[in-house]
Structure formats: structure tokens, C-alpha cells
Amino acid sequence: MLSAGLTLIFSMMGVLNFAHASFYMLGAYFGYQISLYTGFWGGLVLAPIIVGVAGAGVERYGLRRVHQYGHVPELIFTFGLALLIEEIVQFIWGKNQVSYGIPEVLQFTAFSIAGNSIPAYKVFMIFISVAIFLGLLYVLTRTRIGMIIQAALSYPKTVEALGHNVPLVFMGVFGAGTALAGVAGVIAGPVLGTFPGMAFVLGSIIFVTIVIGGLGSLWGALIASLLIGWITTFAKSYNLEMADLLTALGFEKPEPIWDSAWRDLWTVTSPQIADILPYMLMVLILIFRPRGLFGKRDV
Secondary structure, eight states, X not given: OHHHHHHHHHHHHOOOOTTXXXXXXXXXXXXXXXXXXXXXXXXXXXXXXXXXXXXHHHIXXXXXXXXXXXXXXXXXXXXXXXXXXXXXXXXXXXXXXXXXXXXXXXXXXXXXXXXXXXXXXXXXXXXXXXXXXXXXXHHHHHSHHHHHHHHHHHOHHHHHHTTOOHHHHHHHHHHHHHHHHHHHHXXXXXXXXXXXXXXXXXXXXXXXXXXXXXXXXXXXXXXXXXHHHHHHHHHXXXXXXXXXXXXHTTOOOOOTTXXXXXXXXXXXXXXXXXXXHXXXXXXXXXXXXXXXXXXXXXX
């Protein structure tokens, strides 16, 4: 959902929103605060709406004024906005993690696979993500609103001449993208933790995902998200040694007198490098396919 929201904003407006993960954090905190009065489900409904309205306001009164000066001012503006949101969160909720928990109705094991228990809440997260993705895909490809949004990207003057308010469309798209980030924050907060640094934890991997999938491609965001998840999960689950891979590639094990860095490489295991594998994949994608797996323009 984070990648889909950022992809939606970029594909429509050409804006790489550095503050996108901060809206995800706001979704988690708003969901937590609302859940204190209405329960988890109230937060799930209301928090994304609040985040979406906040995002639309940022576009209308901030980003729209900066947009005319080019991409560098946009990046500086969204980067500063991310820092501002983090400071506001710390001022209101403090620097410690808040007790945002899983709703009681979903605190059970859904099923087991090979002896591993799958919590019902994680199944709920998957279904919510898939449902939102399919809904977003339907709106963009099968509805009049989606046609207007896609046309406004390539032919804004023509769309405006046909009587559509293009700035309003831009504001709505930015608000929808940030609302998706808010939904992600509400459902991920109870599992991944709700704390001021949560935006920093996922901030970089979002951009890695859309670069691998392709800038502006919704399907690319989905495939890249799954691919990154599988790569890191398998790397951490299977304790593979680099020595086995290097031997299979025809390299001989170095002697003790060889360079220590080369010898240390032979002792590396897959769990140790699991977190950097997505970045290595991104580098390969940028070298051999700069537009990403499904993108229509180069990064």
C-alpha cells in the first residue's frame, strides 16, 4: 500500500514524495489515538481520511506553490516536511513507542503451515492490501475518473480545455496517495510498532520498491513488493553460506595468506546480507533496465 500510494503520486504528478513514509507514521498514530475512544475499527476508517485530508492540504497550500520551480525544490520541500512531521509526532506523543495493539477479535491463529502458525491479523493485513490494490487498479483502468487522471498526466492542457479542474485532480490524487499510506500505518502499527522512527525504518525501502517495479507502474509496485518480501524472507529463513555459492561458481577456497576481506566473504551467510539484498537488486535493475520491471520511463 505504501508503494502503491507513492506510485500513484509519482505517476500523476511526477513528484517523488520524501514525506510519504511520514504520512504512514501519521496514520499509525492517528489510528492509535482514535482507537482509544472508538476501538481499532474506528481508527481504521477515520485515520486514513484525516491523513488524506492533511495530504491534500499539503499539496494545495505547499507543494503546488513549489511544483512550478522544478524537482529539486519539491524534494527539499518534502524532505523538510518529513522532518517537521517527525518533530510534531514526538512533541504530541513522545519519543517512546505507544501501546497500539492488535484488536482482540483477530488475536488468534488462522491456520498452520509446516508447523508455523499464521496469525489471523496477518491474514487480515494481506486481504486488506489485496482489496485496496484491486480497487485502485479498477478505478484507474475501468472508470471515468481513472481516465481523467491518466489523461491529466500526459495532456493536462487538453484535459483542462475539456472543462476538468486539473489542479483539483492533482490535489485529490495526492490526498488519495497519502490516505493509502495512512491505511498502511493503521494496520501495520500494531505489528511493526508505533514509534517516531517508524517512518525512517520503511522510508528507503519504499523508493527501492518503486524503482525496481518501475516509476509510475501500479503492477510494478505490487510485483516488486512481493519480490523484495520473498528475497529477504528466504534469505533469513535458509542459512545459506557464501562459500557454497562461490564453490558452485567455480571459485577455490582462499588460503590463509590471502587477503582477509576475500576470506571473510566466504564465511558470510544469507541472513547477514538479507537486509541489503533489495538494494543490490535495485542496483542491478538500474544497470540493466533503468526503467524498472514495468516502468515506462527511465529513473
